[in-house]
Amino acid sequence: MITVNHYLVLSAILFAIGTAGVFVRRNLITILLSIEIMLNAVNLTFVAFGRALGAADGQIIVFFVMTVAAAEAAVGLAIVIALFRHRESLNPDTFTALKW
Amino acid sequence: MGSELAFYLFAAVAVVASLLVIAQRNPIYSVLLLIASFGALSGLYVLLDAPFVAVIQIVVYAGAIMVLFLFVVMLLNAPHEETEYDERVHPLLQAGPLRFGAFLAAALMVELVWALTKGGGEAGGFPGRSVSSVKEIGRLLFTEYSFPFEVTSILILVAMVGAVVLARRETP
Numbered sequence: 001m002i003t004v005n006h007y008l009v010l011s012a013i014l015f016a017i018g019t020a021g022v023f024v025r026r027n028l029i030t031i032l033l034s035i036e037i038m039l040n041a042v043n044l045t046f047v048a049f050g051r052a053l054g055a056a057d058g059q060i061i062v063f064f065v066m067t068v069a070a071a072e073a074a075v076g077l078a079i080v081i082a083l084f085r086h087r088e089s090l091n092p093d094t095f096t097a098l099k100w
Numbered sequence: 101m102g103s104e105l106a107f108y109l110f111a112a113v114a115v116v117a118s119l120l121v122i123a124q125r126n127p128i129y130s131v132l133l134l135i136a137s138f139g140a141l142s143g144l145y146v147l148l149d150a151p152f153v154a155v156i157q158i159v160v161y162a163g164a165i166m167v168l169f170l171f172v173v174m175l176l177n178a179p180h181e182e183t184e185y186d187e188r189v190h191p192l193l194q195a196g197p198l199r200f201g202a203f204l205a206a207a208l209m210v211e212l213v214w215a216l217t218k219g220g221g222e223a224g225g226f227p228g229r230s231v232s233s234v235k236e237i238g239r240l241l242f243t244e245y246s247f248p249f250e251v252t253s254i255l256i257l258v259a260m261v262g263a264v265v266l267a268r269r270e271t272p
Contacts, residue, residue: 015212
């Protein structure tokens with residue numbers, strides 16, 4: 001029998017993978033992809049809880065999260081393109097102009 | 101039994117594909133594997149009786165956002181870019197910090213799993229009634245959630261203008 005907890009555990013595993021990706025990878029695009037993994041893990045939680053509570057609100061929140069993810073991807077990739085023009089690199093360690 | 105098997109299949113595909121996403125050196129493979137992960141998640145949404153979310157997962161995420169990522173990866177010609185720095189001297193890529201980071205991620209996962217399985221909760225599947233109709237979602241979206249829905253349109257407009265301004269070449 002598949003319960004809510006199965007989905008929550010899967011979501012936790014996916015979120016941990018996304019977090020690890022943000023810390024381990026040194027490539028701006030892969031870091032953005034890891035953030036997408038984390039957003040999807042949260043979406044899965046929302047849908048599972050919405051199904052468990054018998055409410056459509058979980059799916060509506062997922063709709064809003066997807067909109068924010070699309071906006072984030074568009075702006076984030078525009079920033080990546082602008083940074084790449086400046087430094088010819090995607091390594092986040094090269095962008096230290098604001099480091100004190 | 102069939103849905104149980106399908107759950108474990110989709111869950112395994114999602115986890116393995118996500119792990120491979122962060123294990124790849126070439127960002128193009130990462131993007132393609134993430135599309136596979138999103139496909140598995142879409143199957144999970146179908147199992148959760150949420151066909152609307154499953155469809156927009158494929159159309160919006162795999163179809164639009166990931167194609168945008170793929171476009172940028174190919175535009176920047178990034179694959180050879182990642183090897184420009186020396187991995188042996190990078191402070192974060194030494195064996196110690198890597199092991200520490202892996203330990204932190206594993207600890208986070210173990211704690212989350214422990215907290216979720218410890219809590220007990222309902223063990224008898226999904227008791228609530230299923231809300232699978234797109235009609236119901238649309239009705240809620242335009243009545244109860246109409247203000248957030250309109251704010252979303254402003255967010256998209258701002259993101260669009262911001263992306264155009266940020267990515268513009270600075271030649272007057």
